[in-house]
Amino acid sequence: xxxxxxxxxVNTLALLVWIxxxxxxxxxxxxxxxxxxxxxxxxxxxxAVCLFxxxxxxxxxxxxxxxxxxxxxxxxxxxxxxxxxLVFDFxxxxxxxxxxxxxxxxxxxxxxxxxxxxxxxxxxxxxxxxLWGARxxxxxxx
Numbered sequence: 662x663x664x665x666x667x668x669x670x671v672n673t674l675a676l677l678v679w680i681x682x683x684x685x686x687x688x689x690x691x692x693x694x695x696x697x698x699x700x701x702x703x704x705x706x707x708x709a710v711c712l713f714x715x716x717x718x719x720x721x722x723x724x725x726x727x728x729x730x731x732x733x734x735x736x737x738x739x740x741x742x743x744x745x746x747l748v749f750d751f752x753x754x755x756x757x758x759x760x761x762x763x764x765x766x767x768x769x770x771x772x773x774x775x776x777x778x779x780x781x782x783x784x785x786x787x788x789x790x791x792l793w794g795a796r797x798x799x800x801x802x803x
Contacts, residue, residue: 664711664736668743671707674700675747679779682754687761687768697755701748708748711741750782757789766796 678700686693715738721731733739754775761771770792778785 664714664740667707667711668740671704671740671744671747674704675751675779678751679754679775682751682758683772683775683779686758693755693758700751704744704748708741708744711737711744715739715741746782750778750785753782753786754778757786760789760793764793764796766793 678696681692681696686696715735717738718731718734720728721734722728723732733742757771757775757778760766761768771789774785774789774792776785777788
């Protein structure tokens with residue numbers, strides 16, 4: 662199996678679970694409970710394999726930007742980094758969904774932050790935090 666094929670598979674899975682998060686997870690709590698754990702655990706296994714197969718350059722590490730750049734010179738290591746993003750963005754999306762539910766935020770109001778979280782992680786989280794903070798301020802003042 663090639664890194665390109667694994668990339669295609671994990672991207673397709675990520676798209677499917679995000680469609681589920683945005684379109685149906687709030688109304689299917691048992692399915693959400695399964696997906697919110699199964700997806701990250703499955704990808705954690707793929708991530709570990711990618712890191713094992715990756716062969717970063719000499720001098721790769723976390724001590725400088727140059728060293729980090731050297732970490733991402735092999736396709737399996739790059740794929741591992743991509744999976745890392747997918748899993749953490751998904752985790753944030755699940756958190757947003759749960760927080761919106763507990764705070765009684767209408768689902769339609771979190772659709773845009775969820776899409777941004779899927780596409781641009783921290784931007785979507787920031788949008789949700791602004792929405793959440795604004796709603797809390799309105800509730801306290803009203």
